[in-house]
Amino acid sequence: MLPSKAALTRSTILDAGSAFLETRPFRDLTVGILMAATEYSRPTFYLYFNDLHGLLETLLDEVKGGIVEGAQAWLSNESDGVSGLQKSLRALVDVGYEHGTILRAVSNAAPRDSRLEHVWETFLSSFDEVVSARIEQDQAIGVTPEFDPLPVARALNRMDAGILINAFGAHPKAEKEEVLSAITCIWLATLYPFDAQLVVGDKSNGSA
Amino acid sequence: MLPSKAALTRSTILDAGSAFLETRPFRDLTVGILMAATEYSRPTFYLYFNDLHGLLETLLDEVKGGIVEGAQAWLSNESDGVSGLQKSLRALVDVGYEHGTILRAVSNAAPRDSRLEHVWETFLSSFDEVVSARIEQDQAIGVTPEFDPLPVARALNRMDAGILINAFGAHPKAEKEEVLSAITCIWLATLYPFDAQLVVGDKSNGSA
DNA sequence: CATATTTACTGACACCATGTCAAAAGACGC
DNA sequence: GCGTCTTTTGACATGGTGTCAGTAAATATG
Secondary structure (H helix, E strand, O other): OOOOHHHHHHHHHHHHHHHHHHHOOHHHOOHHHHHHOOOOOHHHHHHHOOOHHHHHHHHHHHHHHHHHHHHHHHHOOOOOHHHHHHHHHHHHHHHHHHHHHHHHHHHHHHHHOHHHHHHHHHHHHHHHHHHHHHHHHHHHOOOOOOOOHHHHHHHHHHHHHHHHHHHHOOOOOOOHHHHHHHHHHHHHHHHOHHHHHHHOOOOOOOOO | OOOOHHHHHHHHHHHHHHHHHHHOOHHHOOHHHHHHOOOOOHHHHHHHOOOHHHHHHHHHHHHHHHHHHHHHHHHOOOOOHHHHHHHHHHHHHHHHHHHHHHHHHHHHHHHHOHHHHHHHHHHHHHHHHHHHHHHHHHHHOOOOOOOOHHHHHHHHHHHHHHHHHHHHOOOOOOOHHHHHHHHHHHHHHHHOHHHHHHHOOOOOOOOO
16 A cells, blocks of 8 residues: 555654754644654645644654563563563663653653544553453462452552653663662562562561 | 731632632643632632642641641650550541542642642651651560661552542542551561561461 | 646635734722 | 723734645556
8 A cells, every 4th residue: 555655754753853843842843843854745644644643643652562471471471470570671661761752752642632542542541451350360269369350450450550651751771770679669568568568578567 | 917808818819719629620720610610700819829839738647647647656756666556547547538639639730740740749858757767666666676777657648549539539548447458468468577467477487 | 758637735815713902891889 | 070990802923733625645447
């Protein structure tokens, strides 16, 4: 369908958008500015995208894959929970570090457009379901405490999204390891409390 | 300064804004629509606010108090950690339930305006510091495991913000108790693992 | 290697929300 | 009924959006 010229133009525009968002927030992006960074005129933009939100939708698609892939370590029950989760969270932080500016742009733009909002919301909640499913399995074999898995999964996922965007969405980016430690600490404490705190657990206190 | 008439007009506008956001997203709000809901003309708006973001800033201020107040239960070391935290989280969920639409509107509007973005970001991170300080104290007396408190505080706070906005930012609102259970579960597991899981903790597993 | 036809692009336009300002209308003391 | 201060508004300039009729470039056709 897109033989050659068109595909090239389209990808030129995408690159210009990507590059812009690397250094400046979405609110500063206009179709005029975007196309001025290319060889093309402003109307050309509308041949390839409905609007700036459509462009972001495309950019998000390119990131999606990496995130889903990294999550597999834990979601597929290959390795045990703790180390699989650690691996997946590391992969998540890597992707977030790499594509943080795109994620931030999408998250920033989503509230301005009903369609993009839906895409973003769907993207986020898609993880809620699979995480919740994994939690249920671990609860069934007793390695994870009993609690309603879906809302907890949702909370943990929103935390990840919020932190990744906050830490890596703009320059200067936060320390990768610091972020990883923090979210790993919380996920492990919540899902695998019997494994995680063995190193420290001695002082007990008699709280009311 | 604002003798009477002006103050009344201003508060009429604020109410109209609040009412609008109760049922529709910020992206649908324009100065024209807002003022059409009042007895005044569009330019009148600019006598009382710089723009729509300024209006949101004012609305946020009205909510701030409630949140800070509710957090005191845990932040001031009156009661013990677990029950103080539970109390504070319940208060937080209450305020979120009450004013979720405002919080959502501010969070949605923030990326569109540099000033409001700064206000919102400052608002959020103000909790990071105080939460981190409380964690440090609990680590000092050994009831909380050792970890870098600030990034964990930040993660937990972003989780709260994200979940409250997601759950209570638009109608239909989520179940209060479900949300409260989920975030309480995560906060307790992370900060007070030795207290929290006693009920469940028996099945041990030999993971690698 | 002209020229027909499809593909890629653009200049010019209408639209709509914003924010400003000079002037009008209202309130109030006297 | 008249000055003066406060409150409000009609009318305007600006800037970004999305569209469309028409141009130019590429590609096929004889």
